[in-house]
Amino acid sequence: MRLVHYKARGDDELTSRTLASTVEFADSFLSRARGLMFRRSIPDDYAVVFRFDKPGTQDLHMVFVPFAIDALWLVDDEVVHKKRLRPWVGLGRATADTIVELPAGAADDVEPGDIVHVED
Template sequence: MRLIHRSGAIHPEEGEPTAPRAHVLASEVEVADSVFSQMRGLMFRRSIPDDYGLLFSFDTAESRSLHMLFVPFPIDAIWLVDGEVTKVKRLRPWVGLGWGTADTIIELPAGAADEVEPGDKIEVES
């Protein structure tokens, strides 16, 4: 499974969209599909690989929060509604906190989402 980031930037002089760009955010994707795995998230792990992503999927889009308690490394968090990015935030180790509206949340190594912006699309490929 892979996470694909698709963006189409606006050309500043002309206001016209450029050709959509696509790149792989993560090629090693774990799905937090149980209550326990969602509660645990990345807690108690020492590190994660550079091409790793943890995906949380929910039935409805609601305000959802993330915390970094017992996570000793920074991460990038992406909140999505119907595959569209609503928020991106870097969370600090141990004390980071973030919230946004989402039906899907993705956690990635810090720096992996540097080019991701609200309005972009993220696709899950099998």
């Protein structure tokens, strides 16, 4: 699995770039609650994906996460919000049916309106 970023370039042309080649899904109550807590770091090509049944307000916190991350809130694979969360004290909130957490800097060129999709 890999996480791919699609960006419109005009004239209906899309460019793509792999954001992460290692994708972990937080699909249980425990894995969602834990997220990245208690890890010392994550690899540069890593992403954790949280999927929800329908779009709704989704919160993130950085309690017990000692490194910065980039967080993306998606609705139907479209980026609706992006935020860099600081270690230990970062907070984020937006509407989403999917949240993606990546190493800080991995989503620098991702903007609202872009598409981010998990592919086999």
